Amino acid sequence: MEFSPLLEKMIESLRCLPGVGRKSAQRAAFHLLERDRRGAEDLAKALIAAIEHVGHCQHCRNYTEQDLCSICAHPKRSQSKLMCIVESPADLLALEQSGQFKGRYFVLFGHLSPLDGIGPEQLGLSVLEQQFQNSVVDEVVLATNPTVEGDATAHYIADLCKKYSINATRIAHGVPVGGELEYVDGTTLARSFAGRTQMP
Amino acid sequence: MEFSPLLEKMIESLRCLPGVGRKSAQRAAFHLLERDRRGAEDLAKALIAAIEHVGHCQHCRNYTEQDLCSICAHPKRSQSKLMCIVESPADLLALEQSGQFKGRYFVLFGHLSPLDGIGPEQLGLSVLEQQFQNSVVDEVVLATNPTVEGDATAHYIADLCKKYSINATRIAHGVPVGGELEYVDGTTLARSFAGRTQMP
Numbered sequence: 040m041e042f043s044p045l046l047e048k049m050i051e052s053l054r055c056l057p058g059v060g061r062k063s064a065q066r067a068a069f070h071l072l073e074r075d076r077r078g079a080e081d082l083a084k085a086l087i088a089a090i091e092h093v094g095h096c097q098h099c100r101n102y103t104e105q106d107l108c109s110i111c112a113h114p115k116r117s118q119s120k121l122m123c124i125v126e127s128p129a130d131l132l133a134l135e136q137s138g139q140f141k142g143r144y145f146v147l148f149g150h151l152s153p154l155d156g157i158g159p160e161q162l163g164l165s166v167l168e169q170q171f172q173n174s175v176v177d178e179v180v181l182a183t184n185p186t187v188e189g190d191a192t193a194h195y196i197a198d199l200c201k202k203y204s205i206n207a208t209r210i211a212h213g214v215p216v217g218g219e220l221e222y223v224d225g226t227t228l229a230r231s232f233a234g235r236t237q238m239p
Numbered sequence: 240m241e242f243s244p245l246l247e248k249m250i251e252s253l254r255c256l257p258g259v260g261r262k263s264a265q266r267a268a269f270h271l272l273e274r275d276r277r278g279a280e281d282l283a284k285a286l287i288a289a290i291e292h293v294g295h296c297q298h299c300r301n302y303t304e305q306d307l308c309s310i311c312a313h314p315k316r317s318q319s320k321l322m323c324i325v326e327s328p329a330d331l332l333a334l335e336q337s338g339q340f341k342g343r344y345f346v347l348f349g350h351l352s353p354l355d356g357i358g359p360e361q362l363g364l365s366v367l368e369q370q371f372q373n374s375v376v377d378e379v380v381l382a383t384n385p386t387v388e389g390d391a392t393a394h395y396i397a398d399l400c401k402k403y404s405i406n407a408t409r410i411a412h413g414v415p416v417g418g419e420l421e422y423v424d425g426t427t428l429a430r431s432f433a434g435r436t437q438m439p
Contacts, residue, residue, distance in 0.1 A: 042328065043303045045289045052285035055278030056256075057270045058263075065329060068289070070257045072302060073348065076290045078255030083286040085252035089245045089268070090276045090283075102272060103243045128242065129265060148273065 046072075098170070100146045100163050101128055110144060119143050122176040124167075124196060126150055126183050134182065143176075150188040151195055162192070164199065171203040178206045185212045185230075246272075298370070300346045300363050301328055310344060319343050322376040324367075324396060326350055326383050334382065343376075350388040351395055362392070364399065371403040378406045385412045385430075 041047050046068060053064035071079040095101065096108035098117075103109070110116050121142030125131050126149060134140050147162040159165070170176065179200050183189035193209055200207035213231030214223050223231075241247050246268060253264035271279040295301070296308035298317075303309070310316050321342030325331050331344050347362040359365070370376065379400050383389035393409055400407035413431030414423050423431075 042332070043293065043305070043308065045285075045293050045304050046302050049285045049289040049293075052278070052282040053256075055271070055275050055282055056253075056267045063258075065332075067256045069328060071255070071286070072289065072293055075255050078252070079286045079290045082252040082255055083283040083290075085245075085249045086271070086279045086283040086286075089249040089272065090279045093243065093245050093249075093272055102246050104245050105243070108243065128269060132242070132265075 099144045100148065100166065101131060101144060116141060116143055120175075120177045121180065122170075122178070123180045123182050124193075126189065126192075130182065130184075140180075142180075145170075147183070147192065150183060150186075150192040152188055159195070164196070167196070168199060168203075171199065171205060174203070176205060178208065181207060181209045299344045300348065300366065301331060301344065316341060316343055320375075320377045321380065322370075322378070323380040323382050324393075326389065326392075330382065330384075340380075342380075345370075347383070347392065350383060350386075350392040352388055359395070364396070367396070368399060368403075371399065371405060374403070376405060378408065381407060381409045 042050070049071075050061070050064045050068045053059055053067050054061065056064075059067070092104040093102050094104065096103045096111050097106050098111040099108060101108045101110070105112070107117075119142040121140075122145055123134065123140055123142055124145045124147065125134065126147050128146055131144050131146060134144075145163075145167055147164075149157050149162060151157060151159070151162065179196065181193040181196060183193045197207040197209075211234050212227065213234055214220060214227065220228070242250070249271075250261070250264045250268045253259055253267050254261065256264075259267070292304040293302050294304065296303045296311050297306050298311040299308060301308045301310070305312070307317075319342040321340075322345055323334065323340055323342060324345045324347065325334065326347050326349060328346055331346060334340050334344075345363075345367055347364075349357050349362060351357060351359070351362065379396065381393040381396060383393045397407040397409075411434050412427065413434055414420060414427065420428070
């Protein structure tokens with residue numbers, strides 16, 4: 040037995056969301072039909088508007104519905120000679136929320152992963168190289184994730200920087216602030232040792 | 240810092256789904272924009288179609304976009320004198336999938352819960368009483384959940400049945416098939432004792 044066609048279609052469609060299986064989709068559908076038809080309507084409209092209009096910023100590849108994102112269109116930040124390279128818009132948001140970085144960004148939307156068919160072209164590195172050629176930056180901060188793929192991507196971009204005599208730096212990896220040494224894994228401890236700094 | 244307006248709206252709208260907070264909504268939005276714009280479009284269309292057309296069956300209150308659901312419109316089942324009363328469409332589906340029950344249903348969409356303002360009227364019991372008056376059934380199987388509220392609801396409907404001389408039965412509660420006694424809670428064991436049956 041199945042539900043009525045429209046309800047079945049709704050349940051199946053909800054499964055396009057990540058981590059949503061048949062049961063969760065069913066629960067969501069009942070919730071929307073029973074308690075939040077207005078929310079479902081808003082969601083439908085927001086989805087249509089977003090998929091129709093949200094594209095990538097021409098400079099940094101972040102999501103935006105304009106040609107340039109709000110950071111690349113910012114009069115001061117767009118002139119910055121400092122560029123931070125991140126893997127995803129979520130990483131960019133996390134850095135922005137820390138409030139420390141006032142330069143420009145470049146979003147890779149992934150990391151080098153030849154087995155998955157993700158090479159330099161998929162990460163927009165030709166766009167990035169173009170910007171290096173136009174010498175818009177003089178320092179690149181590599182803020183890819185501290186994973187094997189993230190590190191490999193950072194090294195690849197660092198090599199690219201060398202070609203254009205741009206200074207490439209990597210964000211520090213070590214014990215998180217507030218963390219306890221006892222519970223930190225060995226690799227992180229090793230990196231925090233290797234990256235130790237002089238006490239003032 | 241926030242994302243572009245349309246992306247922010249999309250993320251906020253996704254939060255109308257049950258159990259989806261800001262981070263999950265963000266993850267879902269990125270997933271849809273990056274990997275499944277087609278799925279997002281289908282979802283939007285399915286949501287609009289469902290909220291516009293899916294209503295309740297006039298007989299059993301289950302979701303349907305017709306006047307009668309597929310069970311109530313079924314030539315044999317609609318003539319059945321046996322009615323099963325469940326709390327939600329998901330319960331109805333579970334019973335249908337067990338393939339044992341061939342009668343008709345009535346969906347309460349909840350259980351009696353005076354503190355939440357859910358009384359007999361909200362559960363459609365006047366519609367149910369109307370059907371009792373028209374003597375369409377001669378046995379009612381109460382398949383509400385074995386919770387305090389579900390039991391209270393079952394008792395309330397059983398009283399209603401008495402008024403119209405309809406036989407009211409309750410589904411059996413006890414040790415689940417395949418379960419081990421050792422891990423079954425005391426209340427369930429007590430009910431499985433009280434509901435013991437004669438060995439053939």
